[in-house]
Amino acid sequence: MSARTLMPGPLVVASHNAGKVREITALLGPYGVEPVSAGDLGLPEPEETENTFAGNARLKALAAAQATGLPALADDSGLVVPALGGAPGIYSARWAGPEKDFTVAMQRVHDELQAKPDAVWRGYFVCALALGWPDGLCDTFEGRVDGLLVWPPRGTRGFGYDPMVQPDGHVITFGEMEPQAKHAISHRARAFAQLVAACLPR
Numbered sequence: 001m002s003a004r005t006l007m008p009g010p011l012v013v014a015s016h017n018a019g020k021v022r023e024i025t026a027l028l029g030p031y032g033v034e035p036v037s038a039g040d041l042g043l044p045e046p047e048e049t050e051n052t053f054a055g056n057a058r059l060k061a062l063a064a065a066q067a068t069g070l071p072a073l074a075d076d077s078g079l080v081v082p083a084l085g086g087a088p089g090i091y092s093a094r095w096a097g098p099e100k101d102f103t104v105a106m107q108r109v110h111d112e113l114q115a116k117p118d119a120v121w122r123g124y125f126v127c128a129l130a131l132g133w134p135d136g137l138c139d140t141f142e143g144r145v146d147g148l149l150v151w152p153p154r155g156t157r158g159f160g161y162d163p164m165v166q167p168d169g170h171v172i173t174f175g176e177m178e179p180q181a182k183h184a185i186s187h188r189a190r191a192f193a194q195l196v197a198a199c200l201p202r
């Protein structure tokens with residue numbers, strides 16, 4: 001089944017993460033949609049009760065679409081470290097604690113890898129994007145980018161785990177990269193490219 005087309009007009013960006021809202025707004029730039037963030041609309045932050053990125057993205061998109069009567073785009077993403085059994089994965093935000101402190105979250109990734117002498121210091125970011133509609137229809141798209149996990153973290157750009165992820169083929173971390181360079185290769189940009197192909201009119 002093909003995805004529903006998104007026409008120019010308002011689109012809720014159903015995220016309470018300022019870093020994501022900034023990146024999604026930049027990616028949407030050329031497409032004639034008018035992004036409004038969940039935070040600006042005062043929408044609640046739904047509990048992420050699903051056990052997959054796509055499931056949580058869908059839950060966030062549909063909650064926002066049903067609350068506003070507008071199409072809504074949600075993002076559920078995270079860092080997957082195979083040597084840690086896939087952690088933090090869908091718990092990536094929760095590892096930062098109630099203070100949303102990613103110094104703490106990155107330190108925990110470091111400490112758990114350090115505790116396994118043979119661990120491979122690699123991981124990948126996953127981004128699931130869900131475009132949900134007030135009538136309950138929802139399409140999801142997923143992107144991934146692999147890299148080396150570095151310590152100490154480097155760079156002050158980006159957000160979240162960016163300073164400890166050095167994408168393959170690059171010598172700088174996402175935390176050191178210009179936003180446009182991140183958009184050229186990121187998990188979010190890759191998921192977004194699929195959404196564009198499926199949902200935006202040509």
Ligand SMILES: O=P(O)(O)OP(=O)(O)OP(=O)(O)OC[C@H]1O[C@@H](n2cnc3c(O)ncnc32)[C@H](O)[C@@H]1O
Pocket residue numbers: 014015016017020045048075076077078079092093094102125158159160161162174186188
């Ligand atoms: O659910 P919303 O409101 O969108 O915001 P959130 O921060 O809780 O988002 P998630 O539940 O999807 O948690 C994903 C976490 O993974 C991290 N993450 C996701 N994409 C990232 C990226 O591009 N760079 C660095 N870290 C990222 C980031 O720290 C997020 O808080």
Ligand SMILES: [Mg+2]
Pocket residue numbers: 048093
């Ligand atoms: Mg969240």
